[in-house]
Amino acid sequence: MKEFEHIGVIGGGAWGTALAQVAARAGRDQTPARKVTLWAREAEVVDTINTRHENARFLPGIALDESVRATSSVEEAASADALLMVTPAQHMRSVCAGLKPLLKPGTPVLLCAKGVEQGTLKLLTEVLAEALPQALPAVLSGPSFAAEVARGLPTAITLACADEEIGKALVHAIGLPTFRPYYASDLIGAEIGGAVKNVLAIACGIVEGKGFGASARAALTTRGFAEMTRLGLSLGARPETLAGLSGLGDLILTCNSPQSRNMSLGMALGQGKTLEEILGSRHSVSEGVFSATAVVELAAKHGIEMPISEAVAGIVTGRLNVDEAILALLTRPFKNES
Numbered sequence: 122m123k124e125f126e127h128i129g130v131i132g133g134g135a136w137g138t139a140l141a142q143v144a145a146r147a148g149r150d151q152t153p154a155r156k157v158t159l160w161a162r163e164a165e166v167v168d169t170i171n172t173r174h175e176n177a178r179f180l181p182g183i184a185l186d187e188s189v190r191a192t193s194s195v196e197e198a199a200s201a202d203a204l205l206m207v208t209p210a211q212h213m214r215s216v217c218a219g220l221k222p223l224l225k226p227g228t229p230v231l232l233c234a235k236g237v238e239q240g241t242l243k244l245l246t247e248v249l250a251e252a253l254p255q256a257l258p259a260v261l262s263g264p265s266f267a268a269e270v271a272r273g274l275p276t277a278i279t280l281a282c283a284d285e286e287i288g289k290a291l292v293h294a295i296g297l298p299t300f301r302p303y304y305a306s307d308l309i310g311a312e313i314g315g316a317v318k319n320v321l322a323i324a325c326g327i328v329e330g331k332g333f334g335a336s337a338r339a340a341l342t343t344r345g346f347a348e349m350t351r352l353g354l355s356l357g358a359r360p361e362t363l364a365g366l367s368g369l370g371d372l373i374l375t376c377n378s379p380q381s382r383n384m385s386l387g388m389a390l391g392q393g394k395t396l397e398e399i400l401g402s403r404h405s406v407s408e409g410v411f412s413a414t415a416v417v418e419l420a421a422k423h424g425i426e427m428p429i430s431e432a433v434a435g436i437v438t439g440r441l442n443v444d445e446a447i448l449a450l451l452t453r454p455f456k457n458e459s
């Protein structure tokens with residue numbers, strides 16, 4: 122089975138840092154010892170990782186393995202045998218374009234961000250195919266809070282790759298007893314779950330912030346899953362992927378924990394804060410805000426109804442206030458469940 126001696130991670134936010142930690146731990150007993158190179162935009166992030174073994178800006182208080190090395194040189198990370206792409210979804214195209222002259226043809230590239238590109242309405246596998254065509258695409262997605270993963274708490278995740286041999290080699294390369302990738306061949310299914318659950322988590326946060334109770338949250342999550350499934354199936358995803366770790370699994374996590382930035386953003390909206398106030402007080406990304414309209418437009422293009430996602434898109438674009446969006450959802454006509 123192919124060994125990955127050098128893994129590059131593109132993006133030094135919370136998730137890129139946690140995944141660099143996973144890759145370093147998973148390759149610890151390899152000979153020669155695995156090299157993990159984490160490219161970060163911020164000089165301060167590179168500096169604190171290399172000197173204090175901590176990402177003080179995006180993952181403070183978590184000790185990183187000494188073998189995780191950060192760099193400001195994208196060339197250095199791009200020379201790896203496999204790349205993990207962990208920049209926010211809306212920046213994926215420009216970051217891929219920067220890698221285009223550097224990446225060896227056939228290098229596995231795991232997309233680890235969650236979102237749909239605004240304007241083009243493209244999934245990240247489509248963005249990758251256009252912007253970095255020599256890459257061998259894969260998707261890594263599932264219920265996984267960066268801080269928990271970086272601390273070594275257990276979880277499981279979907280790793281999708283159309284090339285089964287490479288996909289399984291990647292599973293072995295980054296898998297740990299506490300980080301269990303399940304192989305799948307369905308890339309679209311794996312990426313649609315992560316993109317849609319971020320939008321739905323904002324809605325669940327609003328329900329929580331408004332104090333509507335646990336029953337409302339469970340009902341919203343279930344109807345949200347129906348939206349995710351409708352869109353996924355229309356785009357060619359397989360039902361079992363949508364019901365798996367990257368779909369239902371991540372939806373359950375993100376709609377039930379204020380650790381989720383999307384859910385906590387929704388909670389703050391439900392408590393009456395404005396989007397500008399909330400975003401102005403954070404430096405971490407809440408992908409649902411940036412993908413909501415793209416998800417809804419993509420669904421409309423395929424004739425799919427997504428009322429909860431539409432409500433969130435209405436709120437984040439300022440077209441509806443929170444109370445108007447809730448009223449619109451609660452007064453929809455009664456209908457069959459499926």
Ligand SMILES: NC(=O)C1=CN([C@@H]2O[C@H](COP(=O)(O)OP(=O)(O)OC[C@H]3O[C@@H](n4cnc5c(N)ncnc54)[C@H](O)[C@@H]3O)[C@@H](O)[C@H]2O)C=CC1
Pocket residue numbers: 132133134135136137138161162163179207208209210212216233234235236265266267268404405406408
């Ligand atoms: N944090 C988490 O628990 C998880 C995050 N993800 C996904 O990973 C992706 C990255 O999220 P986080 O690492 O949490 O981000 P973060 O919020 O911790 O950090 C923001 C990141 O965005 C980068 N960035 C900002 N502007 C940029 C630009 N113009 N070009 C390139 N990069 C830019 C920053 O350098 C930084 O790396 C997102 O799509 C997120 O949904 C997926 C699973 C878990």
Ligand SMILES: O=C(CO)COP(=O)(O)O
Pocket residue numbers: 235263264265266267319322371374375380381382383384406407408
């Ligand atoms: O994707 C995540 C967990 O799987 C992280 O969710 P948030 O981006 O909402 O924090």
